Amino acid sequence: MSVLFVALPIALILGGGGVLACILCIRGGQYDDLDTPSVRMLIDEEMKRESD
Structure with missing residues (x-):
């Protein structure tokens, strides 16, 4: 039972931090x-080809 007095506040602090x-x-x-x-690499490649 005494473990709850330590584990519960630690869990609440970690949850609040998250x-x-x-x-x-x-x-x-x-x-x-x-x-x-996610598509920036493809967009940059298209821009380079158009400017050549």
Whole structure:
């Protein structure tokens, strides 16, 4: 039973830290554009070919 007095506050602190980190990432614009990074390499290649 005494383990709960240690494990529960640690779990709550870690969970709160994860929620805080997620909120800071969302407010900072980390998740604004999810499509462009995956195709950026292809877009850059097309731009290089057009300019040649």
